[in-house]
Amino acid sequence: MEDEPGAEPTIPVGVGVGVGVGPWPGGPDAWPDDPRYDRQLLADGDRRNVVDAYRYWTMDAIVADLDARRHAFHVAIENWQHDMNIGSIVRSANAFAAAEVHIIGRRRWNRRGAMVTDRYQHVRHHEDVAAFAAWADAAGIPVLAIDNVDGAQPVDSADIPERCVLLFGQEGPGLSPEALAAASGRVEITQYGSTRSINASAAAAVVMYEWCRRWATPR
Template sequence: MTDDGKRRPRSAPVASPWKVRTPPDALRQSRASPSPRTDPAPARSAPEIRLYGLNACLAAFARRAHDLRKVYLVESRIPALKSVLAWCVQHRLGYRVVETGDLDRLTGSRHHEGVCFDLRRPAPLALTDLLATQPAAPAASLLLWLDGVGNPHNLGALLRSAAHFGIGGVIVPRASSLDLSGAAARVAEGGAEAVALARVDDEAQALAALRAAGYAIAASVPRDGSDVFIADLPPRLVLVFGAEGEGMSTALIAAADLRLTIPGSGAVESLNIAASAAVFLAEYRRRWSVVKGAS
């Protein structure tokens, strides 16, 4: 009230920097307020990805803490995330201690394991950039090409295997809808941060560039291919996997230098892509681990 008894006008509410991405109920449950940001903020249009799962989030933080934008966690995860929270305090990034139900809604999943990060999405590499990270010919190098694969859980399982066996990178067509998601990153258990992703615009040009770099192209097929356990596997190899059901394009199969099949009992048509990839990668690693200097 003023001295003459009139009511003072209310001040306009201060806009919350969390308003766009955080549901109101999650805000009501939070017990830690974001501090003002002093490090340079990215442009508003910078794409972000919401990761969840403890191992996925810790791996992302270990490799690119500078991309971290927001942290949500349940109270029981504070001990496991002390270093992350300390980094947030040091760099004046906000974090929120929320309830499990809030994380269910923020992630759209019950498999968040009590933590969720918002990070800047890393830009995919061009094929030339990916090739520049590989050992020069004739040294052994294995890359994966995914044609039509779209299931995020399959992608996550494949990335986990690729990281385990030290694969050089994954190639996908630019037009593919396949991209890293929170679900894929959680299933990958940190593998998504260890395996580079490259997108290619022109399939024929990409195949030519790969061959120029010394790579042979191998199509994984469910039947009528060479037994992967007997076939001669070149040290520099691109393994092509197609979507379950539809398979890979006939053009890619025709362009392949060899076709490889995992022999089985015939009781089922084939393994799913994640299981197939693990078998192929293990066999390649068995052949070429000494050449690559792996233990």
Template sequence: MIETITSRKNQRIKEAAGLVRSAESRRAQGLFVVEGARLCYDALRSGVPVQQLFFTPQAREKYGDYVEPLVQAAQAAFCTEPHAAELLSGTKNSQGVFAVCAQKPRLSLEALPKGGRYLGLEALQDPGNLGAVMRTAEALGIAGLALFGECCDVYNPKALRAGMGAAFRLPVYQGGSFAEIAPHLHRRGFATFAAVPDAGAQPVTDCPFPEPCLLLVGNEGSGLLPETIEACSQKVTIPMKGRAESLNAASSSAILMWEMMR
């Protein structure tokens, strides 16, 4: 049964808007909000449980091929007036389709599978960068993403949009300090690589990446922590020409992942 929402003060809308705004609320409730007809449908196709669906009458008419399967799958569906639905939007030209979904179980780095090559991110702050990295990681066949330190939220709306659905499928492992878990990974046979802007490090173009391995990229402004670099098995760098001294996190991660997966 589809219910109708006409007020911005509706409790369902207010609760969903809280998930859009607050990473703390998302973590506490184990929920997140997806915006956009195609992205919501992608979540459904990827096996993400859709608990609530909000859509405007105009969206149902325009994006019916996406909306109707979502209506059937959602535990609850709400036809929502545009002025109320806009509380859930983080875009200028919203499509008027929003899904409240259940997060995947959080994966511990202690259980990182031994097969494959992984990318680690330390204290990455920009959700757009995180989403772009996840999209590239999925495209290149990275086995999973490991997050260390105070990284931004995988389920941040901006990260979800930039990732184009990669967050629904790519395994993401949560950790605290890399330096603390590094000995455990090394005992399990992982080779660990620190990406650094250091001419004395091995060029990533010449570096073999055995399985299993973990390649770490640092914060947009300050890079990896000194103790993280020290804890890694090896340092690698991206050779650069001209006057460029550095690349942003998404660009450098893309190059590093490409070389790692060649």
């Protein structure tokens, strides 16, 4: 099933009325005099999947605050076969405060895995790899292909610059030859079991965390 932007419910699946906070204590007379706060949420309570620091804030206020401190890395995903992992990757990108997520290929993608986090995360579409590569070149941002292919360096010792794009392929086929050719470096995740690869969304979270371990300032 493919969803249009904004199609998800306000309360994501798995987030019930017992999650979050209720109405602001003390009623309207006690409401904070701060434009970041949403009066409807103050009245009804905030059951959204947001950190406590953003409770009762409007969505625009949350996005503005995130924009002031997003990290320098971008995330890009190829979307030729409607990979179901894309929503989860967007969710992780939001969790690790990625600058932007880039969808290469099909514009439509299943947003349910994002759990509404795509409302807080900037997402850009590129028609094909050539268009994406042209954007990265114009922005002066190196592209790192994340795939277990020849020449890939282990993620724990690879050169991962502060400003970069982490490029992920689809579950199964991995990155296309065109995407690999557009990258200036290749990174793989060291594995210790019998399978050749791990889930694409899990791989994305691992590499984003490694970037944050090196470059991020704890919140």
